[in-house]
Amino acid sequence: MYTDKELGIRPIKDNDLLKLWELIYQDENPEWKKWDAPYFSHRSVPYETFMEKSEVFVDSDSLWLITVNNEIYGIVTYYFEDDMKKWLEVGIVIHEGKNWGKGLGTRALKLWINHVFNTVPTVRVGLTTWSGNERMIRVGEKLGMQLEGRVRKVRFYNGEYYDSIRMGILKEEWAAKKAGTESN
Template identity: 65%
Template sequence: MYQDQELAIRPIRMEDAKRLWELSYKEEAPEWKKWDAPYFPHKSMPFEEFLEKTAPKWIGKENYWVITVNEEVYGTVSYYFEDEQKRWLEMGIALYKSNDWSKGLGTRTLRLWMQHIFNTLPLVRVGLTTWSGNKRMIRVAEKLGMQMEARIRKVRYYEGNYFDSIRMGILREEWEKFNT
């Protein structure tokens, strides 16, 4: 577990499943999905299906943790590897309730998550991919010392408009310098 005052990240436990389902898969069109890769479809599912299909990919996994504030579940952080060499890691975050946005929780959470990643994995770089329509996520990445490494133009289509895919990244030595 990593903690910053009332905010904590930790591995997901079975007792988190019901709340995570309510926040992420109970609704057909949740507000958070408008910002988290909205160009990919989202489908609600019954709790039983969530327990069978999604929960096993999250619960107790090293690459999928829960975000809590005062021990209440607020969202998740995750990472995945872009290739089989496991040298190219991308991380992500989902804060599910819109009234929790723009309060600095995302920045604080990703700072803890990056600390965990650099502390536990022998990586030289951590990345984050978002889209040009998500200005808040780009700003969070910049606040964490990440640089824009790539802009793939007009590859994300949402609500009749094209957006760019944005790749941000930070090297271990930059992270260490930025966080001393």
């Protein structure tokens, strides 16, 4: 577990599964899905069906919970884009709108990127979002990520085209940024 005051990130345990299901799969059209790749479909899943595959969540290295005062607020993830496991991407979702706009996502993702660079043999952490999610782009910028690519008008949502946005930071850039903030 990593913490920043009242906020923490930690692996998922069995007793977290009901809340995780409620946040992610209970509703057919959850509020968070409007910002997290809304151009891809989302389906609600009955709790029993979710539990049949729940072992992939428990104690996963690549999917952790975000908690605030020990209450589950969301998830952080990482995955590899390639079979050689050289292209690593991170993701984050704060599931309830009442918790947005408070800087929690930036703080959680900072903890997660630290964890990833300390535990996964990778030289780069990437983040992919879409141009309609300006908050996620700002989070990436705050964390020192650079715009690495913009694929124009490839995401279609609510009758409008959006760009796919690729951001990233190298391990040595992260270390330099971290060293700079610790010395201030």
